[in-house]
Amino acid sequence: MSVPIVRTVPDLRARVRAWREEGARIAVVPTMGALHEGHLSLVRAALRRADRVIVTLFVNPKQFNSASDLAAYPRTEEEDAAKLAPLGVDILYAPGAEEMYPEGFATTVSVGDVSEGLCGAFRPGHFDGVATVVTKLLLQAGADLAFFGEKDFQQLQVVRRLVRDLDIPVEIVACPTVREEDGLAISxxxxxxxxxxxxxxxxxxxxxxxxxxxxxxxxxxxxxxxxxxxxxxxxxxxxxxxxxxxxxxxxxxxxxxxxxxxxxxxxxxxxxxxxxxxxxxxxxxxxxxxxxxxxxxxx
CATH class of the missing domain: 3.30.1300.10 (Pantoate-beta-alanine ligase, C-terminal domain)
Incomplete structure (x- = not known):
């Protein structure tokens, strides 16, 4: 068993369009890969509430504050796909940087208020990068539901606000932080x-x-x-x-x-x-x- 991997917006939308014609309820779980139990808990929650589930995998360069952090972030697509396969995920959407940010890309989504202070004070531009890529992923997937963890609580509130402010027709579902046996939040x-x-x-x-x-x-x-x-x-x-x-x-x-x-x-x-x-x-x-x-x- 393997998970179909889709890499372009037209291919993703074609799959979603076919599911819509079947009357399916669709969920998306945005990730940057390097999947762990926290991510998989979101996927399981999505599978319980939707007929079709898309997991996205895109290491978003716009939300990193340093080139070294971006370079150090693990790229484990093959391992991630293997973890998703037995769960019954319908698609792994793994676009390249050129698909998400083609030549001439010049738009940034910036969410005020909830992005200020906390991580926003120490990671300038981070939430602009998050808001931009999440907006694109939600519009590309056209899902009914999108699942996010509460561990990144400020990020969750940024996503909720942009969905509300931009009238994106998706329900944001928050899932509890998953922890190790000793209480450490899984990351x-x-x-x-x-x-x-x-x-x-x-x-x-x-x-x-x-x-x-x-x-x-x-x-x-x-x-x-x-x-x-x-x-x-x-x-x-x-x-x-x-x-x-x-x-x-x-x-x-x-x-x-x-x-x-x-x-x-x-x-x-x-x-x-x-x-x-x-x-x-x-x-x-x-x-x-x-x-x-x-x-x-x-x-």
Whole structure:
């Protein structure tokens, strides 16, 4: 069993047009390849809700901030196709750069507001690249549903906003972050961690969880964030880019927990940048157990 690979827009649209004539419900799962369990969980979710599923594989040069990062990103199309085949994916859409950005390409999709701050502050132009390629992929696939993970929560909100603002007729389906047994959010970057770094890495999720518990139980936000920042660095992370409480709906910064929120962080272990986030709900709806200050400081 193998997955048919399509490389051009006309070929993709011809397949989709035939499915439409059959009355099929179509889903797309955009990826940059190097597929892991996080990606495969999105594919399984898509297969449960749609008759036909397209997985895209395109390493998008426009969302990388450095040429070295782009060059280092793994290209594993053959392995990715082998992982998708037993799941029953209908098409692997793997266009080349010349198909996505032909000569003379001059358009950029830029989403304000939700792209500002957090990763947007440290990766200038990144979300313009994401918004541009996702817009193209959604228009090319013409799917009813598109699946994205919550691990890249700011990216998810950027996609939701561009779909709303540009009237793209697709439902964005968010899927929970998939984690290793020790709590580390699964990422293609994890394989680049040294053995020592891999032992430290789960501390980020653990500290976020404890901080979310404290905030959800009514602890002061500023103090809790300050304690969590110190705990992340004490755990062995070399540098913390940000740790912030933001409104879940529009990513507005919060100093008090008065609405559903996300605690979001980005931190460096050696040369590897890891991101994570935890949902935090106001007290009346909160099912999280509060953590003591002592637990967080020892986290």
């Amino acid at each position: 293609s970057r994890n394989v680049r961690l040294s053995e020592t770094e891999r032992q430290i890495a789960p501390k980020l999720a653990e500290i976020l969880r404890l901080a979310a518990g404290r905030i959800g139980a009514g602890a002061p936000v500023d103090r809790t964030l300050a304690d969590a920042r110190s705990a992340i660095l004490a755990a062995g992370y070399a540098r913390l880019e940000y740790l912030e409480l933001r409104s879940e709906e529009d990513l507005a910064p919060l100093s008090t927990l008065d609405r559903p929120a996300r605690l979001l962080a980005a931190a460096w272990l050696g040369e590897i940048r890891l991101i994570d986030n935890i949902q935090v709900m106001p007290l009346p709806q909160n099912g999280l157990a509060g953590a003591s200050d002592r637990q967080l400081e020892e986290g």
